[in-house]
Amino acid sequence: MTVTDPETLVGLGDDDETELRHRRWARDRELRAPRSPQQLSTADFLTLGNAVCGFLAIYSITTGVLMPHITGESHSPNRHSAATAVTLLLIGAMCDLFDGLVARKLRSSALGAELDNLADLISFGIAPAYFVAVWGIVSPDSKQQLSALIALTVLLAVVLRLARFSAVKMRPGVFQGMPCPMGAMTVIAIVLLDPPQLLGLAMIFGVAYLMVSRIEYPKPQGLLATATLCWIVVSIGCLAAWAAGLPGGDTLMHIGAIAQITLAAMAPLLVIRRKVGQKVGDVRARRAESRN
Structure with a gap:
């Protein structure tokens, strides 16, 4: 018997074809199986890049603003x-967006989920909390102790959010509570706007609450992932114009920060609207039944 095309199974008998199919399935399972904890996958390197970006953002704020x-x-x-610093965190968010996609397409490792949580804690927990604390120190309307307390609230919210993500099974396609990258970017957007400090700290506390709330946020998949990536690129461009002092750079930065805060506020507003609509629908249904 001559095997003319083993990849398409042309020229094989039934027994040989079945055996080759089994071998191919075994090979596919082996390729998709998680690597051992001693090996890192491509997705893990993206996750480590996220952690590096978080550390460098903290270093940049310390050396360029605090010191x-x-x-x-x-x-x-x-x-x-x-x-x-903000650009580094946006790049970290981009790494966080891609590591999950890469892990689903290629082989993941047994360390993937643990590494992802630790990297997110650095970039989207410690870093934004540090931004808030530094803002409280350098702001003319300095309220250092209150800023430190709110910064601690942000950090604890991210810790609880990540722990719940690992322990609670959600239905596919949604997160429970505001995702950490979105929460971190919203906190930093508030700091960049530099509102009156009491108002800003109250807004940051609201973001921390949304991260530990039970409000459902969609996962960035498909078109939403593409839109998220485009938003990150646009945000980096606005920050570059602001940092370079280009004409209109301040306006672009303010528009981007306000847009980020608006996007973060849309989900709870939509949930409230849906619940109100459901209650109104229930009342109308009961009235219709009573009339009949």
């Missing part, structure tokens, strides 16, 4: 360092 303020070298925040 000059403490030493008296500068009385206004260094917009270049602030823009670099």
Whole structure:
């Protein structure tokens, strides 16, 4: 017997064809099976990139904003360092977006989920909380203790959010509570807007609440993932224009920050609208039954 095309199973008998199919299935299972904890997958390197971006963002804020303020070298925040830090976190969010997609397409590792939670804690927990704490120190309307308390609230919200994500099974396609990257970007958008500090801290506390709430947010898949990626790229462009001092850069930065806060607020508003609509529908149904 001559095997003319083993990949398409042309020229094989029934027994040989079945055996080859079994071998192919075994090979596919082996390729898709998680790697051992001693090996890192391609997705894991993206996850580690997310953690690196989070650390570098903290380093950039410390050296470019906090230390000059403490030493008296500068009385206004260094917009270049602030823009670099936020851009690094946006790149970290991009890595977080892609590592899940890559893990589903290629072989994942046994460390994937644990690495992802640890990286998210650095980039979307510690880093934004640190931003809030530094904002409380360098702001002219300084309320350091209250800022530190709100920063701790953000950190604890992310810790609880990540722990619940690992322990609670949700229906496919949704998150329970605002996703950590979205929460972190919203917190930082509030800091960049630099509103009156009490108002800003109240808004940041609201974001922390949304992260631990039971409101369902859609997962970034398909068109939503593409839209999220485009939004990250546009945000980086706005930050670059702001950092470079280009004409209209301040306006672009403010528009981007307001848009981020608006997007974060849309989900709970839509949930409230849906619940109100359901209650109104129930009342109308009861009235219709009573009339009949």
